[in-house]
Amino acid sequence: xGEGTEHDEPDLVCILLGAHDLREADLPTxxxxxxxxxxxxxxxxxxxxxxxxxxxxxxxxxxxxxEDDLVLVDGxxxxxxxxxxxxxxxxxxxxxxGIAPTHRLYLDYAHQPVRLPDGRQIxxxxxxxxxxxxxxxxxxxxxxxxxxxxxxxxxxxxAVRASHGKPVTFAVHPEGCCGHALVExxxxxxxxxxLMVGSGLGAVAVFREELERAGAALAADGRDTGRVRVGVCAxxxxxxxxxxxxxxxxxxxxDLCGERLSGQWLEATMEAARSVLVPVExxxxxxxxxxxxxxxxxxxxxxxxxxxxxxxxxxxxxREAAAATWSR
Numbered sequence: 001x002g003e004g005t006e007h008d009e010p011d012l013v014c015i016l017l018g019a020h021d022l023r024e025a026d027l028p029t030x031x032x033x034x035x036x037x038x039x040x041x042x043x044x045x046x047x048x049x050x051x052x053x054x055x056x057x058x059x060x061x062x063x064x065x066x067e068d069d070l071v072l073v074d075g076x077x078x079x080x081x082x083x084x085x086x087x088x089x090x091x092x093x094x095x096x097x098g099i100a101p102t103h104r105l106y107l108d109y110a111h112q113p114v115r116l117p118d119g120r121q122i123x124x125x126x127x128x129x130x131x132x133x134x135x136x137x138x139x140x141x142x143x144x145x146x147x148x149x150x151x152x153x154x155x156x157x158x159a160v161r162a163s164h165g166k167p168v169t170f171a172v173h174p175e176g177c178c179g180h181a182l183v184e185x186x187x188x189x190x191x192x193x194x195l196m197v198g199s200g201l202g203a204v205a206v207f208r209e210e211l212e213r214a215g216a217a218l219a220a221d222g223r224d225t226g227r228v229r230v231g232v233c234a235x236x237x238x239x240x241x242x243x244x245x246x247x248x249x250x251x252x253x254x255d256l257c258g259e260r261l262s263g264q265w266l267e268a269t270m271e272a273a274r275s276v277l278v279p280v281e282x283x284x285x286x287x288x289x290x291x292x293x294x295x296x297x298x299x300x301x302x303x304x305x306x307x308x309x310x311x312x313x314x315x316x317x318x319r320e321a322a323a324a325t326w327s328r
Contacts, residue, residue, distance in 0.1 A: 123303030131159035186226030
């Protein structure tokens with residue numbers, strides 16, 4: 001069972017034990033998957049595609065699954081996992097979701113995102129100096145990873161795998177030198193590429209075209225590909241924040257460069273981003289600590305990027321600030 005945010009009732013994985021003469025139509029409407037201990041001919045009787053995976057002839061181990069267990073089912077690979085570890089769960093979600101899911105499950109409370117009383121989430125990501133540092137940063141429980149030196153074509157795939165299914169953002173150059181690695185890495189996880197604004201307007205469209213060419217080339221070679229989100233990284237020296245939000249920008253990262261979490265530039269940037277429904281994350285230097293959590297809520301930021309060792313203190317501060325704000 002797993003609670004879905006868009007469902008009034010819980011999602012169910014039906015475990016069918018022993019011989020039975022059920023049909024697929026007999027499954028409850030809330031069933032998202034079914035696992036049959038014995039062979040189930042009706043599971044393959046219809047030639048049309050199904051919206052839920054069904055696995056049969058799993059064997060007697062299916063009887064060990066109990067009500068309220070968390071059960072993962074991958075119909076394409078024929079895999080059933082009961083009561084997975086947190087890392088197995090994250091890796092499973094990364095492999096099966098393709099494009100980032102609207103709802104993720106995490107078993108460890110430290111890995112749960114901050115959720116405000118109105119349902120909005122604020123992501124606390126860990127900044128890493130290189131893609132090789134991701135495996136250590138993930139142990140701090142961030143909601144995502146931010147690799148400032150993202151143009152490491154040889155390390156992007158390793159970084160995505162090391163993230164165990166959590167979103168990874170790479171700050172890259174617009175020339176598309178790592179386009180192949182990004183597109184191939186996106187087949188295994190949630191990948192975003194952000195470009196520096198100094199590249200000039202039009203850079204996003206050019207970069208997206210490069211990603212499309214890279215994806216076509218990889219597909220022609222029989223390689224797996226995925227969709228890469230494309231965003232931009234802006235800094236206070238940009239005079240017109242609205243100008244960077246050209247068509248196709250899906251994420252906006254603001255690098256405050258030691259500036260305070262306030263000021264007209266940030267306010268103008270947030271207003272421009274809200275007008276086109278683009279989420280905004282702020283990259284904060286180590287000197288900007290979690291006492292600024294109320295300002296994050298006040299400005300409506302969708303996330304912050306901090307040093308790995310500050311992830312948990314930021315999550316605690318954001319939860320406390322949210323509780324104080326909504327109790328007034």
